[in-house]
Amino acid sequence: MSILLSNISKHFGQFAALHDIDLEIPEGELVALLGPSGCGKTTLLRIIAGLEQADKGKIFLKGEDKTDLHVSQRGIGFVFQHYALFRHMTVFDNVAFGMRVKDKKVRPSEAEIAKKTHALLELVQLDWLHNRFPDQLSGGQRQRIALARALAVEPSVLLLDEPFGALDASVRKDLRQWLRNLHHELNVTSIFVTHDQEEAMEVASQVVVLNKGRIEQQGSPAEIYDYPANEFVSKFIGQTNEFTLEHQTIDWFKHIGLLISEQSKVAHVRPHDIEIAKSTNNDTPITLKDWQHLGALIRIELTKTLPNGKPKLVYVEMPNEQFKRLQLNRGDKVDLKIRHAHWFN
Amino acid sequence: MSAAISTRVHQSTLDDANWVRWSLIAVALGFVILFLCVPLVLVIIQAFSKGFGAYFSALSEPDMQAAMRLTLLTALITVPLNTVFGVAAAWAITRFEFRGKDLLITLIDLPFSVSPVISGLIFVLMFGAQGWFGSWFVEHDIKIIFAVPGIVLATLFITFPFVARQLIPLMQEMGSEEEEAALSLGASGWKTFFLITLPNIKWALLYGVLLCNARAMGEFGAVSVVSGHIRGMTNTLPLHVEVSYNEYDTVSAFAGASILAGLAIVTLILKTLLEWKQTNRATV
Numbered sequence: 001m002s003i004l005l006s007n008i009s010k011h012f013g014q015f016a017a018l019h020d021i022d023l024e025i026p027e028g029e030l031v032a033l034l035g036p037s038g039c040g041k042t043t044l045l046r047i048i049a050g051l052e053q054a055d056k057g058k059i060f061l062k063g064e065d066k067t068d069l070h071v072s073q074r075g076i077g078f079v080f081q082h083y084a085l086f087r088h089m090t091v092f093d094n095v096a097f098g099m100r101v102k103d104k105k106v107r108p109s110e111a112e113i114a115k116k117t118h119a120l121l122e123l124v125q126l127d128w129l130h131n132r133f134p135d136q137l138s139g140g141q142r143q144r145i146a147l148a149r150a151l152a153v154e155p156s157v158l159l160l161d162e163p164f165g166a167l168d169a170s171v172r173k174d175l176r177q178w179l180r181n182l183h184h185e186l187n188v189t190s191i192f193v194t195h196d197q198e199e200a201m202e203v204a205s206q207v208v209v210l211n212k213g214r215i216e217q218q219g220s221p222a223e224i225y226d227y228p229a230n231e232f233v234s235k236f237i238g239q240t241n242e243f244t245l246e247h248q249t250i251d252w253f254k255h256i257g258l259l260i261s262e263q264s265k266v267a268h269v270r271p272h273d274i275e276i277a278k279s280t281n282n283d284t285p286i287t288l289k290d291w292q293h294l295g296a297l298i299r300i301e302l303t304k305t306l307p308n309g310k311p312k313l314v315y316v317e318m319p320n321e322q323f324k325r326l327q328l329n330r331g332d333k334v335d336l337k338i339r340h341a342h343w344f345n
Numbered sequence: 346m347s348a349a350i351s352t353r354v355h356q357s358t359l360d361d362a363n364w365v366r367w368s369l370i371a372v373a374l375g376f377v378i379l380f381l382c383v384p385l386v387l388v389i390i391q392a393f394s395k396g397f398g399a400y401f402s403a404l405s406e407p408d409m410q411a412a413m414r415l416t417l418l419t420a421l422i423t424v425p426l427n428t429v430f431g432v433a434a435a436w437a438i439t440r441f442e443f444r445g446k447d448l449l450i451t452l453i454d455l456p457f458s459v460s461p462v463i464s465g466l467i468f469v470l471m472f473g474a475q476g477w478f479g480s481w482f483v484e485h486d487i488k489i490i491f492a493v494p495g496i497v498l499a500t501l502f503i504t505f506p507f508v509a510r511q512l513i514p515l516m517q518e519m520g521s522e523e524e525e526a527a528l529s530l531g532a533s534g535w536k537t538f539f540l541i542t543l544p545n546i547k548w549a550l551l552y553g554v555l556l557c558n559a560r561a562m563g564e565f566g567a568v569s570v571v572s573g574h575i576r577g578m579t580n581t582l583p584l585h586v587e588v589s590y591n592e593y594d595t596v597s598a599f600a601g602a603s604i605l606a607g608l609a610i611v612t613l614i615l616k617t618l619l620e621w622k623q624t625n626r627a628t629v
Contacts, residue, residue, distance in 0.1 A: 050529075051525050070528075072528045072529070072530075078525070078526065082522060085523075085526075086527070088545060102531060149526075150530075
């Protein structure tokens with residue numbers, strides 16, 4: 001186990017940021033801490049780093065108890081959301097800093113430091129910028145320098161706080177790929193914080209979903225998506241349609257293929273788990289309202305008037321080709337068939 | 346050429362306001378000349394009214410020399426101390442969360458809001474022969490009031506806010522991320538301060554030290570109350586100027602004043618340089 005957290009709690013005044021967090025992260029994983037803003041994910045990351053002190057609980061890194069160790073002694077690498085590069089130092093000096101502040105006894109020679117710094121800058125493909133100052137760099141370049149600086153101290157764990165949060169969309173896409181490849185190359189256990197579920201699914205090998213200071217679910221992206229542990233995870237990861245079972249809706253549920261279980265009350269259905277077809281029956285209660293192109297997919301909006309008189313929107317997604325074949329128009333009556341649903345109490 | 350054209354364009358668009366503009370500039374300029382330049386010139390004329398010889402002999406007079414030495418000594422003690430206090434206070438306020446922080450910020454400003462004479466009186470009330478701790482000091486034969494320690498204490502109090510006031514807004518704006526980054530890279534607290542914090546605040550710190558020094562050397566009110574005006578013993582330069590003037594020794598008074606005025610001008614030049622450095626921090 002590379003990282004082991006047991007029973008971590010943290011309060012800010014009256015506000016409980018984290019409740020009894022237990023978390024195990026195996027060696028070499030790239031883990032996303034995913035959750036809405038204010039869920040405690042950054043606090044948890046800072047507690048692992050030692051930048052914040054937990055009220056109670058223990059932190060083990062590589063089997064050693066680091067709970068009471070100062071941040072400078074923990075052997076972690078931390079990449080800050082706004083990079084926190086030293087503005088009065090060149091890129092080279094920034095990366096070399098961690099090696100230069102080592103105790104005399106263990107400090108490498110200046111020649112070794114220079115060699116390693118250049119190697120790290122090569123690794124992030126920015127050696128040509130070594131004598132620039134941080135304010136002369138773009139956001140993506142700063143991010144990569146911050147990463148090189150954190151790697152310079154050969155951390156046992158790499159922690160990244162919203163690593164792509166301050167970048168624009170196209171740079172973010174590139175950097176995600178790049179970070180995943182870099183992790184493959186270095187294989188250092190890494191945790192990054194994000195509120196973007198797409199980012200978590202794309203980059204991470206393990207996803208930890210947090211909400212209101214508690215862990216809702218931990219697993220591979222596929223597990224989280226295909227078997228959400230509860231309503232929160234299901235709604236937070238990807239789009240979902242919510243169907244609430246009531247006395248009047250039982251018949252309709254049976255009709256559209258929702259299997260009704262005894263205890264469960266709420267069904268979540270992914271938009272791509274619904275099939276539609278043009279209805280031949282004019283009394284069908286579902287109407288096609290509109291659709292949007294999402295690249296390879298089409299998102300279709302359907303409306304149904306519920307027994308209580310309110311309209312309900314249902315989203316369906318399917319490939320462009322399939323949608324064309326259906327030859328649907330706005331206002332057409334459609335039949336639904338639900339292939340798969342997640343039931344929750 | 347282009348400047349002339351652009352002025353003409355401005356004039357045509359601001360036609361009505363023209364006389365307002367010029368009269369405001371005239372008022373401001375007139376004020377500066379009347380209240381700053383003329384007095385400065387007068388000080389210099391008066392100082393040299395009896396020739397260079399008299400000016401330099403006034404400056405080399407033992408009492409004047411003693412006053413200058415005391416002023417320097419006071420500045421040498423108070424400026425370093427208040428630099429350390431100021432950095433510590435700014436650090437505490439910008440880096441820690443604690444109860445009573447707002448009160449501390451207000452208290453740091455206290456020397457600015459209290460009349461210097463009152464500040465001086467506080468020290469007389471505390472350490473004077475009739476003061477709270479007075480008898481203890483008398484018993485142990487330690488003189489504070491009407492002696493050098495009193496002058497240093499009063500100056501220390503008066504000049505306390507300068508450094509802290511300069512640093513607090515800057516350190517607030519900078520945030521602590523760079524320091525946290527240095528710590529996470531294994532740097533100790535001291536190394537973080539000297540390698541990361543200090544380089545980032547150095548111009549503001551120097552600026553604060555400069556203002557603190559100018560005030561320490563020029564302080565009159567508080568020092569006047571605690572000094573006792575003993576010539577050659579407890580007179581600082583500003584006090585010596587007053588005493589000489591009251592004794593109709595104009596050359597000595599204005600010679601002292603010219604030194605203080607010169608100090609003010611040097612301070613002003615350095616201040617402008619530091620301000621320029623601070624705004625160009627990123628490109629320097």
